[in-house]
Amino acid sequence: MRRLxxxxxxxxxxxxxxxxxxxxxxxxxxxxLQERYLTLTHELRCVQCQNETIADSPVEIAxxxxxxxxxxxxxxxxxxxxxxxxxxxxxxFILFKPRWSARTALLxxxxxxxxxxxxxxxxxxxxxxxxxxxxxxxxxDEETPV
Amino acid sequence: MSKINRxxxxxxxxxxxxxxxxxxxxxxxxxxxxISPLVGKPAPGFELPDLLxxxxxxxxxxxxxxxxxxNVWGSWCVACRVEHEALLQIKAQSRVPIIGIDWNDxxxxxxxxxxxxxxxxxxxxxxxxxxxxxxxxxTAAPESxxxxxxxxxxxxxxxxxxxxxxxxxxxxxxxxAAR
Numbered sequence: 098m099r100r101l102x103x104x105x106x107x108x109x110x111x112x113x114x115x116x117x118x119x120x121x122x123x124x125x126x127x128x129x130l131q132e133r134y135l136t137l138t139h140e141l142r143c144v145q146c147q148n149e150t151i152a153d154s155p156v157e158i159a160x161x162x163x164x165x166x167x168x169x170x171x172x173x174x175x176x177x178x179x180x181x182x183x184x185x186x187x188x189x190f191i192l193f194k195p196r197w198s199a200r201t202a203l204l205x206x207x208x209x210x211x212x213x214x215x216x217x218x219x220x221x222x223x224x225x226x227x228x229x230x231x232x233x234x235x236x237x238d239e240e241t242p243v
Numbered sequence: 244m245s246k247i248n249r250x251x252x253x254x255x256x257x258x259x260x261x262x263x264x265x266x267x268x269x270x271x272x273x274x275x276x277x278i279s280p281l282v283g284k285p286a287p288g289f290e291l292p293d294l295l296x297x298x299x300x301x302x303x304x305x306x307x308x309x310x311x312x313x314n315v316w317g318s319w320c321v322a323c324r325v326e327h328e329a330l331l332q333i334k335a336q337s338r339v340p341i342i343g344i345d346w347n348d349x350x351x352x353x354x355x356x357x358x359x360x361x362x363x364x365x366x367x368x369x370x371x372x373x374x375x376x377x378x379x380x381x382t383a384a385p386e387s388x389x390x391x392x393x394x395x396x397x398x399x400x401x402x403x404x405x406x407x408x409x410x411x412x413x414x415x416x417x418x419x420a421a422r
Contacts, residue, residue, distance in 0.1 A: 158382070
C-alpha cells in the first residue's frame with residue numbers, strides 16, 4: 098500500500114497529458130478555433146525536424162509556424178486556405194497526409210490495387226485447385242498418412 | 244507453360260519492384276532538402292527594419308526592376324560562416340546587390356558578425372520574428388534566392404552558396420539577361 102502511494106505522484110504526472118505538450122502558447126479564446134488549431138498543427142510537418150509535427154516540435158521555426166496557423170485562424174482563413182498557404186511555400190511535403198491529386202493518385206490507390214491483385218491471384222489459385230480436385234478420383238482420406 | 248509462369252511471373256514482379264524503388268531512390272531529392280515550390284513564382288514582398296541604418300526599412304519594393312540576391316543567414320548559423328567568403332567574392336564581382344536577411348537573430352549579434360567577418364551585403368534586413376523567412380519557405384539557413392527584374396524567383400540555393408555554384412547556376416542567368 099505504501100509503495101502504491103509512493104507511485105501516485107508519478108502516475109499523476111503520467112496522467113497529465115497537457116504537461117507533455119511542447120506548445121507553450123495558451124489555448125485560443127474560441128474553443129472551435131482551438132480545436133481547428135490543434136488539428137492543423139498536428140497535420141503540418143516541422144520543416145526542421147522533419148519527422149515531427151509542428152505541434153510536437155520544440156524548435157523555434159515550429160513555434161513560428163504555429164503562430165502563422167494561429168494568426169491565419171484569427172484572420173478568418175479556412176483550414177484549406179491555411180494548408181494551401183503552407184504548401185505554396187514548403188511544398189506538399191509539409192503535409193503529413195498528402196492531398197488527393199494526379200501526382201498522389203497512385204499513392205492513395207496502391208493499397209486498394211494490391212488488395213485487388215491479391216484477391217484475383219487467390220481466386221485463381223483456388224479455382225485451379227478446385228479443377229485439380231475435380232479431375233482427381235482419389236479422396237482426401239486416401240492421401241492422409243495413417 | 245504454367246510451370247514457367249510460376250517462376251517467371253513473381254520474378255518479373257520482383258524485378259519491376261526493384262526498378263521502381265531504384266528509380267525512386269535515384270530521383271529522391273537529397274535527404275532532408277525540401278524542393279521549393281517558390282522557384283518561378285513572384286518573390287514574397289517584405290519590409291523589415293534595416294540592421295545597419297536603424298530607423299530605416301529594407302523593402303523588396305526598393306529593388307523592383309533589377310536583379311538581386313536574397314540571402315538568409317543568422318549569426319547562430321555555422322554553415323553561414325562557411326558561406327561567408329563566397330558571398331564576399333560575389334560582392335566583389337558587383338553584378339547584383341545582395342540583400343541579407345538576418346533571420347531569428349539578435350541585432351547586436353548580427354552586427355558583431357558583420358564587423359568581424361566583413362559585410363557582403365548591400366542592405367541587411369532584420370527578420371527577428373522569422374516572418375519573411377517563413378514567407379520564403381526557408382527551412383534552414385543559409386538559403387539564397389535570385390530574383391529577376393520582374394520580381395520572380397528564378398533560382399534558389401538551399402544550403403551553402405559556393406563560388407562554383409554561383410558561377411555555374413546563378414551568374415549565367417543574370418549575364419544571359421544582360422546581353
